[in-house]
Amino acid sequence: MFSNDGGFKISPYPDGKHFAFTVTDDPDHSKIQKVKTMYGFLDEIGLKTTVAVWVKECSRANGEPDTEGRFDYGATLQNEEYRNYILSLRNKGFEIALHTVSGCNDLRKGTIDGYEQFRSIFGEYPKMNIMHSMNLDNVYWGAKVFKSKAAQWFFKNVVGMVYPKASFSFGGEDPQSRYYWADILKEKTKYVRLWGTSDINTLKFNPSMPYHDPDRPEINYWFSFSDGHNMEAFLQLISDKNIEKLVRERGASIVYTHFAAGFIKRAGDNSYAVDEQVKKQLIKIAQQKDGWFVPASTLLDRLQAIKNVSLIDKGRALIVVNSNPFPVEGMTLAAPQGAVLYDNEHKKITVNDEGEILIGTLKANESSTLYKSADSYSINNISPGYLEQWKLLISRALVWFYAN
Ligand SMILES: [Zn+2]
Structure with a gap:
């Protein structure tokens, strides 16, 4: 896991x-x-x-x-x-x-x-x-x-x-x-x-x-x-x-x-x-260091809650979704060394030297978006592809040609 x-x-x-x-x-x-x-x-x-x-x-x-x-x-x-x-x-x-x-x-x-x-x-x-x-x-x-x-x-x-x-x-x-x-x-x-x-x-x-x-x-x-x-x-x-x-x-x-x-x-x-x-x-x-020592039911409750937390990689951003009807505290991500993420306010989130990002509490049914670059204004800011580019160009040319 x-x-x-x-x-x-x-x-x-x-x-x-x-x-x-x-x-x-x-x-x-x-x-x-x-x-x-x-x-x-x-x-x-x-x-x-x-x-x-x-x-x-x-x-x-x-x-x-x-x-x-x-x-x-x-x-x-x-x-x-x-x-x-x-x-x-x-x-x-x-x-x-x-x-x-x-x-x-x-x-x-x-x-x-x-x-x-x-x-x-x-x-x-x-x-x-x-x-x-x-x-x-x-x-x-x-x-x-x-x-x-x-x-x-x-x-x-x-x-x-x-x-x-x-x-x-x-x-x-x-x-x-x-x-x-x-x-x-x-x-x-x-x-x-x-x-x-x-x-x-x-x-x-x-x-x-x-x-x-x-x-x-x-x-x-x-x-x-x-x-x-x-x-x-x-x-x-x-x-x-x-x-x-x-x-x-x-x-x-x-x-x-x-x-x-x-x-x-x-x-x-x-x-x-x-x-x-x-x-x-x-x-x-x-x-x-960093051992979690809790009774068996507390551990099982956590494992069960984590099953309902999803990590969605959108390319430009990661979305962490808590689908539980209750908060999940102390959410932690394992991150590759050197990775950098930014929060909603473009604030840099650093990966600690143990390769972790501490997100904190995710409220009930709440999601958290973490951007992979500081200038990501939208996680779906996709540029036009090849066909779309041609369509845009031709349509614009026709408008220019027929105008007047
Ligand atoms: Zn017995």
Whole structure:
């Protein structure tokens, strides 16, 4: 989306930022002390990320067979200390997402109840949902990830022989199922996660994200992730080489992880600390010049808005059009080195040494014209062509000839 091939391009990021990095962290096996240790550190270095939570304790199993019972897979908002801490993170600018309503199968009634509890705590419904592994309420999950019936059959029956969870009957999108809740998801939640890659640049893997798939109408927008599911995978993903690649490619990374999976060490005196290597790499990212560090939904909102901003090259001028019904702030263009543009008042706009032109805010449905030369009075000031020249000359001659 943003390359140096000599032309002008729209940057997806605001105010001359070069790349984006964020994390979504699932609550599996989380404990309040570990959560406080990890997020205290992230807050300190200025990485505002997305925390996925469970609203309710488990009252059923996870996956098949679905039996009633109590299971503990990690902290939930039912715990007051955890709830208050998560609320404080939200107030500091972190995003709170849903990891389905609980860590186990949720019946429709439980999901409705969980959504309302979420709203009563945070004042709004979750903007993002990340499905938890084997919850039978997951939407378009298991074999249903595939659209073709043949692929679904293969996944369920052949892959299911090796991995039993592939054969589970997930039913979140099926109105006949007792786990059905896709209507609630559509009404109240904007983003749902699906595909993943080992590439740190999630946007390179899925350039159209966030995208709507008409065959899955209940999902407003899908997005993808870069895989850092445990500490080993996370460290591999944010190696020096990959950080350098993300910055060079001006990419966007939405890392999927579980910070409870090995990131926090407990010392002899019962204190907790973030793993030194994790700290070192995350500080390296946070210190990168021009990184954009916002929660996943903020990044996805921006990527979606940028899809509705067009750059039209009229030869003599560039027109940047915002077709969104809302303002887009900090509009930035990538520009070839040495390029010069002029605004409406013939004022020179310089390309900065990072090859960018900062346009600023484009209001709702507003366009901005940037001229390539100071004397362009009109972007369509085209001179007569060969045929038009002859026609003008002959007609004028006839008028002269017949006059009097
Ligand atoms: Zn999970």
